[in-house]
Amino acid sequence: MISTRILRRRIRSVQSTAKITRAMEMIATAKMKRAQEQAVCGRPYSDKISQLITDLAAIQGTGNVLHPLMMQRDVKKIAVIHITSDKGLCGGLNSNVNRLTGTFILSQQIPVTLVAIGKKGRDFMMRARRDVKAEFTKLGDHPKLFDILPISRIVMDDYSAGRVDKVYIAYSKFVSTMTQQPVMEQLLPAEIKASENKEKISDYIFEPNSDFVLGELIPRYVDTKIYHAILESIASEQSARMVAMRNATDNAQDVLQELTLVLNKARQEAITNELLDINGGLAVLQ
Amino acid sequence: MATIKLEIVTAEQQIFSDEVDSILAPGIDGELGILPHHAPLMTMLQPGELVIRKGGEESDFAVTGGFLEVLPDKVIILADACERSDAIDTARAEAAMKRAEEQLKATGPGLPEDHARAEASLRRALARLKVASKARRKQQRPPLNQQQQQS
Numbered sequence: 001m002i003s004t005r006i007l008r009r010r011i012r013s014v015q016s017t018a019k020i021t022r023a024m025e026m027i028a029t030a031k032m033k034r035a036q037e038q039a040v041c042g043r044p045y046s047d048k049i050s051q052l053i054t055d056l057a058a059i060q061g062t063g064n065v066l067h068p069l070m071m072q073r074d075v076k077k078i079a080v081i082h083i084t085s086d087k088g089l090c091g092g093l094n095s096n097v098n099r100l101t102g103t104f105i106l107s108q109q110i111p112v113t114l115v116a117i118g119k120k121g122r123d124f125m126m127r128a129r130r131d132v133k134a135e136f137t138k139l140g141d142h143p144k145l146f147d148i149l150p151i152s153r154i155v156m157d158d159y160s161a162g163r164v165d166k167v168y169i170a171y172s173k174f175v176s177t178m179t180q181q182p183v184m185e186q187l188l189p190a191e192i193k194a195s196e197n198k199e200k201i202s203d204y205i206f207e208p209n210s211d212f213v214l215g216e217l218i219p220r221y222v223d224t225k226i227y228h229a230i231l232e233s234i235a236s237e238q239s240a241r242m243v244a245m246r247n248a249t250d251n252a253q254d255v256l257q258e259l260t261l262v263l264n265k266a267r268q269e270a271i272t273n274e275l276l277d278i279n280g281g282l283a284v285l286q
Numbered sequence: 287m288a289t290i291k292l293e294i295v296t297a298e299q300q301i302f303s304d305e306v307d308s309i310l311a312p313g314i315d316g317e318l319g320i321l322p323h324h325a326p327l328m329t330m331l332q333p334g335e336l337v338i339r340k341g342g343e344e345s346d347f348a349v350t351g352g353f354l355e356v357l358p359d360k361v362i363i364l365a366d367a368c369e370r371s372d373a374i375d376t377a378r379a380e381a382a383m384k385r386a387e388e389q390l391k392a393t394g395p396g397l398p399e400d401h402a403r404a405e406a407s408l409r410r411a412l413a414r415l416k417v418a419s420k421a422r423r424k425q426q427r428p429p430l431n432q433q434q435q436q437s
Contacts, residue, residue: 041299048295048364052328052355145297145366207315207329216330217353220366224297 004270007263011256018252024089025245031141032177032238038142039174039231046224053190053221056214068160069218070190078112079133079155079164080104081187081226083171083233084121086137090241093172094120096182101170104184105130113164115154117230133158141234145227152223159188171229172236178243180236187225190218288322291360292338294347294368301368302338302347309361310337311354312413320356327356331365333406333413335420346371348417350410367410371421374414383411 057070082101084094098121105112116122116135125132134154139147158164167188172180206213292309294302309320312334320327331354336347352365386408393400 038298042297044293044300045295045297045364048362052353052364205325205327205329207313207327210328213328213330213353220364227297 004263004266007259007266011259011263014252014255014259018249018256021245021248021252025242025249028238028242028245032235032242035141035231035235035238036174039228039235042224042228042231046228049217049221049224053214053217056210056217067190067215067218069156069188069222072189073162073165075165076110077164077166078108078110079115079158079167080112080184081115081117081151081155081167081169081229082121082125083169083229084116084118084124085233085237086119086139087237087241088120089244090237091244093180093237093240094118094124096180097121097170097172098124100182100184101125102128104168104170115151117151118233139230141238143227143230143234145223148227148230149223152219152226155188155226156219156222169226169229171233172240174232174235174239177239180240185229187222190221289340290320290322290324292363293360294336294363294365296352296365296368301365301370304340306338306340308339310335310339311363312336312349313354318354320361324356324361326358327354329354331363333409335413335417336363336368346417346421348374348414350413369414369417371417374418374421376415376418379411379414379418382407383415386411 080101082097084097088094101114101121102124111131113131113133114125116125116132117137117139119137122132122135122137134151136148136151155167159167166186168184169187170182170184173183175181204210289305289307290309292302292304292306293300307321311318311320312332314330314332318329331349331352333350334348336349338345338347348369348371349363349365350367352363352368355362355364386404389404390401390408393404
């Protein structure tokens with residue numbers, strides 16, 4: 001029989017764990033709301049920029065020299081921007097992204113370098129002895145576009161200098177509060193989808209000219225794409241943590257109930273034993 | 287009177303979306319006035335002041351660069367950063383200005399990139415300060431439009 005003292009101690013410890021997980025759940029809920037809003041707010045801008053690039057690239061035609069960031073080359077080296085969270089306790093979120101990038105690296109015949117954003121992914125890649133070229137951690141819960149400019153700069157510099165020939169971005173896409181999906185998308189060379197409204201834009205006035213505008217648009221496109229991926233990751237992280245912490249709290253309650261039952265049984269048994277002892281003692285005396 | 291729909295968005299949020307009478311924007315090749323029925327246009331913006339007129343009222347914004355697109359039915363401004371004149375953090379802009387000036391002095395001809403960056407941030411800070419000071423002056427004085435209408 002376990003002593004009631006040890007049982008009481010365990011109950012207290014489970015109780016305080018439940019308190020912590022409940023608090024974390026509530027914090028994550030609040031943060032999730034803001035992160036989701038932020039992710040949604042940035043959408044019009046990134047939609048608009050992608051559309052503009054599509055339209056511009058269409059009128060530029062195929063004969064013209066493309067922007068250096070749109071040029072396709074033979075792929076000899078690949079870079080992956082690997083976005084994870086800084087903190088754990090959010091279910092399988094980070095492991096999912098890690099697995100996605102991991103399998104991707106292993107399936108490639110050519111060297112892959114990494115730009116790690118977030119501690120969890122960085123640690124994973126370092127453990128796996130992968131080539132982590134740069135790392136960015138502690139971006140916080142509400143990064144500004146300004147904060148992520150160094151990241152896109154590294155990637156664009158490497159691409160223009162020919163050090164890498166293809167850049168992917170891996171992050172957890174926020175589908176809903178319950179579902180987050182790890183995805184990998186191509187970032188560079190900037191892909192051009194076929195434009196539908198070629199006619200509409202062809203008689204535009206461009207100041208100073210269309211090449212210049214396109215040249216300025218593409219870096220911003222890369223910036224926003226990375227920024228957006230980070231925002232999605234943060235929203236995913238918070239909602240994953242909320243769900244994980246809710247499960248933890250529920251589990252703690254279950255454990256508590258069981259422990260209380262065992263404790264009560266043990267206490268009753270102890271009382272019965274004591275009574276028996278007293279009765280036995282009395283019988284001897286009489 | 288005809289109006290035109292204006293949308294200002296940054297990467298972080300949508301700042302403005304409404305029907306307006308006219309827009310005065312700092313295009314890269316000079317100030318740019320846009321009235322309804324303007325021809326389709328696409329231009330870069332430079333750091334400066336963006337004035338929106340609506341029903342005799344003027345609102346000022348500071349933009350630090352971006353793109354302006356005029357479509358047949360609306361105008362879209364993709365701003366790098368944009369603030370309404372009363373939301374500008376003057377102290378921060380002043381600090382940024384001082385920092386940029388120091389950097390300008392510190393960077394010699396050997397570092398053309400740093401020099402250009404310092405100059406760009408100086409221009410952004412100046413644009414913010416200009417819009418902010420204009421807004422303050424306006425507060426002290428009754429609006430110009432009303433005086434004109436009365437006379």
